Amino acid sequence: MAESVNIVAFFILAVFIVIGAIGMLCTKNIIHSGFWLLEVSVVAAAIYYLLGADYIALVQLLVYAGAVSVIIIFSIMITLRRREDATRSRDFSPLALVVAIMFCALTIAVICILPTGNILMPDSAPDFMTFSLKLFSPDGWALPFELASVVLTVALVGAVWWSRKENK
Amino acid sequence: MSPIINAVIPFLAALGLLLFNGVVMIWMLRKVLGFLHLRLGPMVQGPHGVFQTLFDVLKLLSKEDITPRKVDKVLFFLAPAIVFVPSLMAYMIIPFSETWVVADLDLGLLFVFAIMSLIPLGILAAGWSSNNKWSLIGAMRVIGAQITYEVPMLLAAIPIVIMAGSMNMGDIVDAQSQIWFIIHVPAFLLFFIAGLIESGQTPFDLIEAESELVSGYATEYSAMKFGLLFLSEFSNTFIFSALLVTLFFGGWHGGFGIVPAPVVFMLKTYIGIFIIMTIRGTMPRVRVDNLLAIGWKFLLPASLVVIILTAAIIKVFPVFSGGAL
Numbered sequence: 001m002a003e004s005v006n007i008v009a010f011f012i013l014a015v016f017i018v019i020g021a022i023g024m025l026c027t028k029n030i031i032h033s034g035f036w037l038l039e040v041s042v043v044a045a046a047i048y049y050l051l052g053a054d055y056i057a058l059v060q061l062l063v064y065a066g067a068v069s070v071i072i073i074f075s076i077m078i079t080l081r082r083r084e085d086a087t088r089s090r091d092f093s094p095l096a097l098v099v100a101i102m103f104c105a106l107t108i109a110v111i112c113i114l115p116t117g118n119i120l121m122p123d124s125a126p127d128f129m130t131f132s133l134k135l136f137s138p139d140g141w142a143l144p145f146e147l148a149s150v151v152l153t154v155a156l157v158g159a160v161w162w163s164r165k166e167n168k
Numbered sequence: 169m170s171p172i173i174n175a176v177i178p179f180l181a182a183l184g185l186l187l188f189n190g191v192v193m194i195w196m197l198r199k200v201l202g203f204l205h206l207r208l209g210p211m212v213q214g215p216h217g218v219f220q221t222l223f224d225v226l227k228l229l230s231k232e233d234i235t236p237r238k239v240d241k242v243l244f245f246l247a248p249a250i251v252f253v254p255s256l257m258a259y260m261i262i263p264f265s266e267t268w269v270v271a272d273l274d275l276g277l278l279f280v281f282a283i284m285s286l287i288p289l290g291i292l293a294a295g296w297s298s299n300n301k302w303s304l305i306g307a308m309r310v311i312g313a314q315i316t317y318e319v320p321m322l323l324a325a326i327p328i329v330i331m332a333g334s335m336n337m338g339d340i341v342d343a344q345s346q347i348w349f350i351i352h353v354p355a356f357l358l359f360f361i362a363g364l365i366e367s368g369q370t371p372f373d374l375i376e377a378e379s380e381l382v383s384g385y386a387t388e389y390s391a392m393k394f395g396l397l398f399l400s401e402f403s404n405t406f407i408f409s410a411l412l413v414t415l416f417f418g419g420w421h422g423g424f425g426i427v428p429a430p431v432v433f434m435l436k437t438y439i440g441i442f443i444i445m446t447i448r449g450t451m452p453r454v455r456v457d458n459l460l461a462i463g464w465k466f467l468l469p470a471s472l473v474v475i476i477l478t479a480a481i482i483k484v485f486p487v488f489s490g491g492a493l
Contacts, residue, residue, distance in 0.1 A: 031296060035243065038289055058275055058282040066285025067315070073292055074311055083299065128275060128335075 009050055017043040029087050030080075034073035041065045055128045178270040182259040189406045190399040191221045196438075197402075197445055204449035231391040236299070239388065243297035248389070248396040250290030254283045255403040262410045263337045265420045265429030276337040277329065280411065281322050284366070287404070288314040291385050294397065298388035306385040309456060313365050316463035321362035323471035327355040327478035328415045341419030348418040354474045356416050362467060364444065365459070367401075367408040409440035 017040055024036035041064040048057035080086055134140045195210065195218060202209025210217030235244065261276040263269040273279050288311050295307020329335055331352065332343035343349075350356055386397045413419060413436040420429035422436075454462075 029240075031240075032243070035289075035293065042286070054273070054275055055278075058278045061282040062278070062285050065289075066282065066318070070288055070292065070311055070315060073289070074308075077292075077296065077304075077308075 006050060010047070013043050013047050013050065017047070026090070028090060030076055031073065031086050034069065034076055037072065038065055038069040041069060055131055179260075182270055183256060186256055186259055186399070186403050186406075190402045191225065193402045193406065193441060194221045194224070194398075196441070197448075200442065200445040201449045204446065225395070228392055228395040233391040233393060236388055238299045240297035240299065243293045244388075247290050247294035247297060248393045248400075250293055251287055251400045252290075252396045254286045254290075255400040255407065257283045258407045259403070261337055262407065263341055263414060263419060264433045266338065268430055269338065272338060273336065275335050277325060277335040277340070277415075280407070281318070281325075284404070284407070285314075285318055287400070294389070295385040298385070300388050303385050303387045306387070310385065312456070313459055313463075316460055317362045317365040317467070320358060320463060320467040320471045321366055323468070323475060324355050324358035324362055325411075325415060326471075326475050327352055330475075330478055330482055337414055337419075341414055341421065344418040345421055348416065348421075350416045352416075352478065354470075355478070358467060358471050358474060359415065360412065362463075362471075363408045363412070364447070365463075367404040367444075405441060405444060406437065409437045409444065412440050413437050 020036050020040035020043060024033050024040065027033055027036060041060065045057045045060040045065060048054075048060055076086075135145060136142055198220070199209040199216070210220035213219040213223055235241065258280050260270040261273055261279055263272075263276075291310045292307050295303040295305075295310075298304070328340065328349050331349060332340040334340060334343070340349075386394055389397055410433075413433060417436055417440075420433045423429060423432040427435075
């Protein structure tokens with residue numbers, strides 16, 4: 001019973017996420033694109049939740065839906081000089097089509113390379129405690145985690161420096 | 169009972185509580201502000217005007233729902249829902265007593281912050297779709313303030329999580345059975361200031377500063393759409409006060425075994441709301457640039473320092489931790 005409900009819920013969410021992605025690409029209004037992106041990230045959080053990864057789901061909601069979407073929409077609004085600039089005609093670029101086809105081919109190739117048959121999967125995603133112990137124990141992933149944060153800090157400082165120079 | 173009914177009843181109860189709170193808090197706000205201004209407030213409908221808000225709700229429901237011609241129709245229609253639904257969902261994890269909680273999540277505290285972080289997006293949608301400069305400026309102010317203060321608010325709650333050793337709201341309250349976490353005064357002050365801004369209360373109510381921006385992002389809204397935006401704001405204040413009670417004032421503890429736990433919890437929450445309303449009635453508004461400067465230059469570093477100090481003190485003197493660390 002529970003499994004069939006999960007599958008039904010998954011397909012509902014999958015339909016929503018696909019609609020969101022298509023909507024984001026197809027809408028003429030760039031602000032609407034931003035809100036479609038928000039919809040996609042909220043539904044992605046819901047899918048994580050469905051898989052039992054509640055910590056990742058909440059972080060997805062907090063960071064991607066709550067912060068990144070806001071910043072994307074906010075920066076779109078700041079850079080629009082006039083309100084009418086938000087709507088623009090759909091421009092079809094052949095180059096984008098090539099990139100899309102390449103990405104699609106890559107994805108299919110990866111799926112084909114994957115071993116078929118029974119892939120060992122855990123019953124549920126590890127809970128929050130296991131996750132954090134793994135992440136922050138000295139013999140775990142503490143060092144890569146800190147390195148990643150250093151890289152992000154460098155990127156942040158670089159971005160600030162870059163924008164400063166442009167303003168002068 | 170079937171599982172579906174079991175799942176739906178607490179949800180409806182939360183919705184009912186939200187609506188009830190909205191009605192009571194609007195009346196209370198008018199009374200408290202009246203008291204502070206040496207006036208009576210609403211007095212005509214019922215004893216001391218207690219039925220005033222009910223009539224206001226009826227008025228809002230029966231008003232014409234105006235959609236201005238040049239608005240962005242879809243977003244204009246969706247925005248009140250995007251604002252309202254997170255407010256409602258945040259009610260799910262408020263622990264009224266040991267058993268009275270709709271969803272007892274392990275990550276309850278994170279859930280509140282995650283779900284409440286969607287509210288600015290609704291406000292942004294409302295402000296942009298209204299096609300009105302006041303609305304847009306109001307919405308931009310919200311985003312500026314809420315992005316700034318979301319981080320310190322979350323960080324200010326972390327010392328409490330360290331002390332309780334859990335993010336489950338029930339466990340946090342349980343950890344306070346001996347001593348309330350208000351002993352951690354710096355964390356409380358940081359959380360209180362950041363929370364006042366997050367819930368859009370004076371002295372930080374720039375988002376809809378009546379004297380400057382008509383009514384901010386809600387300017388073009390009428391009838392029950394406006395009602396929803398308004399209701400969500402009051403419900404956010406309630407949630408903020410409930411969070412304060414849960415994190416710092418011992419939740420349902422303190423009834424001496426005589427007063428039932430939910431009553432204790434509601435009483436404490438309403439005392440918190442009263443204090444917030446008193447601040448609203450007495451403090452002048454903060455300027456936008458000051459607001460952002462306080463957030464980035466003071467609250468954020470201060471909350472980081474508080475986290476480090478708390479962790480160090482807990483490590484050295486484990487007596488202060490309520491949970492099993």
